[in-house]
Amino acid sequence: MSVSILSPSEIQAKLLEKSYAAQKTYLAMYSTWLGGIVKDPSLMMVPVDDHLVHRGDGVFEALKVVNGQVFLMQEHLERLASSAAQIHLQLPMSIEEMRNIILKTTEVSGVQNAVLRLYISRGPGGFTTNPYDSIASQMYLVVTSYTPLSEEKYLNGVKVGRSQVPPKEPWLAKIKTCNYLPNVLMKKESVDRKIDFTIGVDPQGFMTEGSTENIVLVDKNKNLLRPKLRQILKGTTMMRSFELAQALVAEGILDSVQEKDLTEKDIFEAQEVMMIGTTLDVLPVTEYEGAKIGTGKQGPVAQRLLQLLREDMKQGSKVTPVYQTEKVLA
Structure with missing residues (x-):
């Protein structure tokens, strides 16, 4: 069996070809690693050596947007900060900066109702269990569709x-x-x-x-x-x-x-x-x-x-x- 060695352009093309049903609910993603907002679900990714991926080393929150308003944002961000502190994970930015990015990314998504998936990771830098191998903590925010129960x-x-x-x-x-x-x-x-x-x-x-x-x-x-x-x-x-x-x-x-x-x-x-x-x-x-x-x-x-x-x-x-x-x- 032959195994292809892919060029960067081929990788990008294949990523854009890949699709599955859940992706239709992914509306926008902010990434500190990329330094901005991505709207194509095929490109919503994190580094494979981020401790979030191979060790579950990170904290998260899920916030709800109803009628264009984020519910309990302060409470969620305070719990996020508390969770991070308990595992000695430094936030990549201030709570106020995080708040502004959450609102801007949600605004870019263009929806009135959504679930915001907010992750703070230890960051990329290696595959060991050593948290000090990670070069810097990261923030990933994904705006997803919200479908209420019947x-x-x-x-x-x-x-x-x-x-x-x-x-x-x-x-x-x-x-x-x-x-x-x-x-x-x-x-x-x-x-x-x-x-x-x-x-x-x-x-x-x-x-x-x-x-x-x-x-x-x-x-x-x-x-x-x-x-x-x-x-x-x-x-x-x-x-x-x-x-x-x-x-x-x-x-x-x-x-x-x-x-x-x-x-x-x-x-x-x-x-x-x-x-x-x-x-x-x-x-x-x-x-x-x-x-x-x-x-x-x-x-x-x-x-x-x-x-x-x-x-x-x-x-x-x-x-x-x-x-x-x-x-x-x-």
């Missing part, structure tokens, strides 16, 4: 089961690192089982989280409960939802909002169970391990919390407009 999912809920994948150690679970192998395996098992999500359970029998989403519930005493943040990622959408839920306490729909160790028994006995995440918003769980949860339909808390969250995305204090920016890349 309204049927919000009305009829989703099926959830117990994960067999061991939860991450507490120190690692609190960092949004690009080393996401356990999360990948959790998603695989849910697809293989033909359910929507699986939830981790720690050695003490306490619920942790899904592959990319948090689980919360309303107990029989009308308390909205989330797991303690001991061994889970501090979900930005979950935390904002719990702030908004104080309005439901004032309305008498809820008695309180709390953080508590939760077990499978709590799930089976709950009035309502919900998955909360950046791309999910507030999604009711109506079945856990084959058992019906609550009425088997979207409950009143899930309905009101979803309404409050979506109103917050449109006109709340946590949105940043994309198309009114005057700052441009230097």
